[in-house]
Amino acid sequence: MYNHQAIEKKWQAHWQKTNLYLTEEDKNKPKYYILDMFPYPSGAGLHVGHPKGYIATDIFARMRRMQGYNVLHPMGFDAFGLPAENYAIKNKVNPKVSVAESVAHFKEQLEILGFSYDWEREVNTTDPSYYKWTQWIFLKMWEKGLAFESNEPINWCPSCKTGLANEDLEDGKCERCGSEIEQKPMRQWVLKITDYAERLLNDLDKLPDWEESIKEMQRNWIGRSEGAEAIFKIAGTDAKATIFTTRMDTIFGCTYLVLAPENELVLDLQDKITNWPEVEEYIESLKNIPEIERTSASKEKTGVKLKGIKAINPFNNEEVEVFIADYVLNSYGTGAVMAVPAHDERDYEFAKKYGLRIKSVISINNEIPFEGKAAFTDDGILFHSEEYNELSSGEARKKMIAWLEINKLGAKKINYRLKDWVFSRQRYWGEPIPLIHCNKCKVVAVPEEELPLKLPEVESYEPTGTGESPLADISEWVNTTCPKCGGAAKRETNTMPQWAGSCWYYLRYIDNKNDNSLVDPKKEKYWSPVDFYVGGAEHATRHLIYARFWHKFLYDIGIASHEEPFIKLKHVGLIMGEDGRKMSKRWGNVVNPDEVVHKSGADAMRVYEMFMGPFEQACSWNTNGVIGARKFLEKVLLFSEISNYQEDKKITSLLHKTIKKVTADIEDFRLNTAVSAMMILANEVADYKAKESALPISKDNFLNFIKILAPFAPHLTEEIWEKQENKNSIFLSAWPTWDEVLIKDETINLIIQVNGKLRASLEVAADISAEAAYSLAIIQDNVKKWLEDKEVVKKIFVSGKLLNIVIK
RNA sequence: GGUCCAGUGGUGGAACUGGUAUACACGCAGCACUUAAAAUGCUGUGCCCAAAAGGUAUGUGGGUUCGAUUCCCACCUGGACCACCA
Numbered sequence: 001m002y003n004h005q006a007i008e009k010k011w012q013a014h015w016q017k018t019n020l021y022l023t024e025e026d027k028n029k030p031k032y033y034i035l036d037m038f039p040y041p042s043g044a045g046l047h048v049g050h051p052k053g054y055i056a057t058d059i060f061a062r063m064r065r066m067q068g069y070n071v072l073h074p075m076g077f078d079a080f081g082l083p084a085e086n087y088a089i090k091n092k093v094n095p096k097v098s099v100a101e102s103v104a105h106f107k108e109q110l111e112i113l114g115f116s117y118d119w120e121r122e123v124n125t126t127d128p129s130y131y132k133w134t135q136w137i138f139l140k141m142w143e144k145g146l147a148f149e150s151n152e153p154i155n156w157c158p159s160c161k162t163g164l165a166n167e168d169l170e171d172g173k174c175e176r177c178g179s180e181i182e183q184k185p186m187r188q189w190v191l192k193i194t195d196y197a198e199r200l201l202n203d204l205d206k207l208p209d210w211e212e213s214i215k216e217m218q219r220n221w222i223g224r225s226e227g228a229e230a231i232f233k234i235a236g237t238d239a240k241a242t243i244f245t246t247r248m249d250t251i252f253g254c255t256y257l258v259l260a261p262e263n264e265l266v267l268d269l270q271d272k273i274t275n276w277p278e279v280e281e282y283i284e285s286l287k288n289i290p291e292i293e294r295t296s297a298s299k300e301k302t303g304v305k306l307k308g309i310k311a312i313n314p315f316n317n318e319e320v321e322v323f324i325a326d327y328v329l330n331s332y333g334t335g336a337v338m339a340v341p342a343h344d345e346r347d348y349e350f351a352k353k354y355g356l357r358i359k360s361v362i363s364i365n366n367e368i369p370f371e372g373k374a375a376f377t378d379d380g381i382l383f384h385s386e387e388y389n390e391l392s393s394g395e396a397r398k399k400m401i402a403w404l405e406i407n408k409l410g411a412k413k414i415n416y417r418l419k420d421w422v423f424s425r426q427r428y429w430g431e432p433i434p435l436i437h438c439n440k441c442k443v444v445a446v447p448e449e450e451l452p453l454k455l456p457e458v459e460s461y462e463p464t465g466t467g468e469s470p471l472a473d474i475s476e477w478v479n480t481t482c483p484k485c486g487g488a489a490k491r492e493t494n495t496m497p498q499w500a501g502s503c504w505y506y507l508r509y510i511d512n513k514n515d516n517s518l519v520d521p522k523k524e525k526y527w528s529p530v531d532f533y534v535g536g537a538e539h540a541t542r543h544l545i546y547a548r549f550w551h552k553f554l555y556d557i558g559i560a561s562h563e564e565p566f567i568k569l570k571h572v573g574l575i576m577g578e579d580g581r582k583m584s585k586r587w588g589n590v591v592n593p594d595e596v597v598h599k600s601g602a603d604a605m606r607v608y609e610m611f612m613g614p615f616e617q618a619c620s621w622n623t624n625g626v627i628g629a630r631k632f633l634e635k636v637l638l639f640s641e642i643s644n645y646q647e648d649k650k651i652t653s654l655l656h657k658t659i660k661k662v663t664a665d666i667e668d669f670r671l672n673t674a675v676s677a678m679m680i681l682a683n684e685v686a687d688y689k690a691k692e693s694a695l696p697i698s699k700d701n702f703l704n705f706i707k708i709l710a711p712f713a714p715h716l717t718e719e720i721w722e723k724q725e726n727k728n729s730i731f732l733s734a735w736p737t738w739d740e741v742l743i744k745d746e747t748i749n750l751i752i753q754v755n756g757k758l759r760a761s762l763e764v765a766a767d768i769s770a771e772a773a774y775s776l777a778i779i780q781d782n783v784k785k786w787l788e789d790k791e792v793v794k795k796i797f798v799s800g801k802l803l804n805i806v807i808k
Numbered sequence: 809g810g811u812c813c814a815g816u817g818g819u820g821g822a823a824c825u826g827g828u829a830u831a832c833a834c835g836c837a838g839c840a841c842u843u844a845a846a847a848u849g850c851u852g853u854g855c856c857c858a859a860a861a862g863g864u865a866u867g868u869g870g871g872u873u874c875g876a877u878u879c880c881c882a883c884c885u886g887g888a889c890c891a892c893c894a
Contacts, residue, residue, distance in 0.1 A: 540889080612833095613821060757875090785861095794874060798827060802827055
């Protein structure tokens, strides 16, 4: 009888008592750091999807330990941020209290799954001893000028009452609550991530063990665009419009200029604009259109001409009209573009609508493609471009930019889609930003020895909506003295965003109790970098970009010893509900792991989740599937109850093949086929067992099978291991090896094809020659039949696999 | 619109560098055990054909090859990310 409840309880207690998973630096062993993305503990607890990644890394960690590595495999909690705070507001509890409850609940749920985490190294981003160092890093960034105050308009969520970073939006809506985002100018702390854009982009090439899809998403997000700026003087004034373009070669086709409606130049030119009331009305009308609608590509473009204004093309001194239009964004490039309707789709659409001039300057094979019908946007050969005629687009760009630079009328320029990181939130539940505002000394850092700057207790966590966080109401906290001049001063009341703590947590696991430094340099050298990192793909453009940014900064100031934090990265595919939808309370399709563990056991659940399908792929939960995994484990337990061993050569060979396959499959995270390989072996053994009363395998071999199963089903295998009179844990034993000689089959099934179609299969010696195979094949009735009256043109022989006879 | 990924039985999926398509598991059907059911065991299970033989099948159409789920081209469908980024 398989009493999973008793077995799992027994071993979990035993592992804890014997400190089996405690990790320390050990110079005699190679290190391996395998990391899960730590969870955000919500009140709802885990569903069966959450542990999928944790199970896989646990299997990997256990194999690595048995292979003789010193393995760091920690876990912690990322608990600052809106969900915890909103939960606290709704239930009128201090977030500190509710987070502690959620963490305890999560931990309990994780523990019954039998993970091999070293809990001594647990971190929690909301723990002052942790966020002391988050604040410390922020101060270092501030010292280096990477954190600055800005009053630019930013994304504002009217429901969450806080500013948000671009990364926090989904389809132009708040990722948390789905509200329409407004653009609101307000005082913000911003991190200059764009200073690192080039490195964040280029260093992706140094990460061969990251999935290509994730790297591609990051490249998309960074959005590097190489072009140039050019200055158009405004006729009759000292004003200048600077435009950004990637197609300088088309500048002779520029028939008008477009400014973003918010471009400051528009206000500067107010006196010269003869239709100002119309212009002003247009600008006002745009304020009522949500950002998402305005920037939608499907929307018809609108705009207004700035009457009385002409811009001068620096190349031919031609005067062109100037428009403001909604399709030019003030937040990208210079907020101004030169319009070349013949060679840009957006400009073409706008020019058609308003009947503006269209001038072609790029040809291909001496023809002008789609003239008058659509914009031709490819590179080609220039014409109507004075001395640049006959040049290719590429050459022309180089020469034109060089000319601009010589004449100080423009320069080469690289733009990024990536924006600087809006880093302050007007909410309570986050790390306080450790800065002080003094009238005399301006902004002053909280002295290092005063860190952590603790989050004060507060009556109400409700956001104020005024652009100030609830901290602003606590006068005894806000009012302080300036550390520099000793005069009266006020604390910064904004807090850091949810993503701050997760930017560096993997470094803290290495040395989580160190109060004197972020991490001990010796320990950092031993454990860094993270060898293998596993988590959801939804973090590809947020956490993983932010963390790489902070890590590079920490590298620059000498804290981190490697330029990249994560060597190998894999993403875990979601587990959907049985109805194929995302598991959610709304659909009522959430499966609770506690129930599965209670009914079928942690080991069965672990085996099933790995068996479901490819690790990276999303798949639907099927409760019946757990039964299959459970049956497999029952079969293995049954074997262990037989004490009569009788080795069988075929099984030995199959076992060695299985060891090889399972080892390689775990290495590559092909855990579904690893499980199926072990099932095949168990089925074969069971077949023999039905015939004889002895187990057709030697005791040593049986124990090797138990060992490769151990990472998947740690409790059951530990129990079997003990029953076989082993004193130490199975996880302290060595990972089995295989013998290539035993894997080689003596006989094989040779496939006989005629014209590529299967006609027979012969059991022959594995090393049979082509000639021997042929003479054997042609006497088979089923082959003879097909060869009658036919001429054999060719014989294809693949040693050990097949013989294909080609006839005419 | 751009970039990337994927389409294989009733279902989840397997097939290593082109070489027996459908491993493994679920489900289903039949049989055994049982008064009966559950559990368990055995057998079968892509489609056409009574069976054998054979034919046919990996989204659709074409190509390369002795041989294609795998490589190439076009198309269809679905998903992920980005998107008026100049």
